[in-house]
Amino acid sequence: MKKMSMKKRKALFGYLFTLPWLIGFLSFTLFPLVDSLYMAFHKVQISADGISTKFLGTGNLMYALSLDFEFLDAIFEISKYILILTPLIVILALILAMLLNRKLWFRTFFRAIYFLPVIILSGGLMNSLEKNGAFDIVDLTENSILRWMNHSGFYQIYYVIELLLKNIFYVLWFSGVQILIYLSGLQKLDQATYEAAYIDGASNWQAFWKLTFPAMKQFTILNIVYTVVLIATFPTSKVVTLIMKNMFGQGDFQGLGYSSALSWIYFVVIILIMFLFLALTGIGTERKRKG
Numbered sequence: 621m622k623k624m625s626m627k628k629r630k631a632l633f634g635y636l637f638t639l640p641w642l643i644g645f646l647s648f649t650l651f652p653l654v655d656s657l658y659m660a661f662h663k664v665q666i667s668a669d670g671i672s673t674k675f676l677g678t679g680n681l682m683y684a685l686s687l688d689f690e691f692l693d694a695i696f697e698i699s700k701y702i703l704i705l706t707p708l709i710v711i712l713a714l715i716l717a718m719l720l721n722r723k724l725w726f727r728t729f730f731r732a733i734y735f736l737p738v739i740i741l742s743g744g745l746m747n748s749l750e751k752n753g754a755f756d757i758v759d760l761t762e763n764s765i766l767r768w769m770n771h772s773g774f775y776q777i778y779y780v781i782e783l784l785l786k787n788i789f790y791v792l793w794f795s796g797v798q799i800l801i802y803l804s805g806l807q808k809l810d811q812a813t814y815e816a817a818y819i820d821g822a823s824n825w826q827a828f829w830k831l832t833f834p835a836m837k838q839f840t841i842l843n844i845v846y847t848v849v850l851i852a853t854f855p856t857s858k859v860v861t862l863i864m865k866n867m868f869g870q871g872d873f874q875g876l877g878y879s880s881a882l883s884w885i886y887f888v889v890i891i892l893i894m895f896l897f898l899a900l901t902g903i904g905t906e907r908k909r910k911g
Contacts, residue, residue: 662877
């Protein structure tokens with residue numbers, strides 16, 4: 621019997637690791653996914669006699685994209701948050717992972733502290749903390765320099781800083797898993813390569829950009845995808861709340877059918893944002909060069 625090559629063995633192990641997810645997807649997710657796509661083109665009504673559907677074509681989609689201004693405003697707002705907060709969360713996670721990867725006292729304790737919010741993470745808890753003022757901090761946006769930026773030609777920079785300051789707790793709260801992912805990558809780096817670079821006169825800054833940053837590219841892609849999905853699907857998202865609110869409505873453009881249409885529009889928007897981040901990170905260009 622011909623011995624299996626190393627490449628095929630690695631591929632086989634990869635398929636085996638994904639097999640549980642694939643079985644779960646085919647068993648529990650595929651049918652609801654297809655069913656929601658079907659309902660997106662129908663008016664769905666639930667009554668004592670059961671569920672009835674009426675074909676509307678693209679009526680739900682056209683209404684959502686042209687006349688549902690509440691949904692459009694929510695989509696715009698969450699897209700803006702994702703586009704700004706995702707890079708901030710990923711960059712912060714990389715910085716904290718590099719700090720936690722150093723040899724220091726109580727390193728395991730500090731790692732647990734940063735990952736603890738992930739364990740107790742829930743939309744209800746976040747809402748409760750926010751309502752009780754747990755996230756209230758001094759309004760640093762009243763700083764004279766920031767006020768000058770706001771009324772000058774640097775409004776875009778001011779807006780990013782303002783968004784970061786007002787959501788600093790969310791940024792820290794959402795960084796736990798990304799830190800662990802980066803840590804797993806940093807611990808796989810060959811230290812002999814760094815020693816050789818330092819012998820040749822490389823500084824820490826040069827070693828980061830020439831060695832660490834390129835080695836972390838695949839982990840960065842993973843963290844970007846994870847962060848986009850986390851922010852987009854978090855229970856406090858206005859889009860998620862709006863979809864759930866419309867789910868059992870009885871109006872002309874409400875109910876399971878309309879909610880399904882909103883969900884698929886939201887899904888497409890999230891996919892487009894992911895592709896935008898992938899294009900900016902150059903993952904597609906790298907594959908073309910390899911080809």
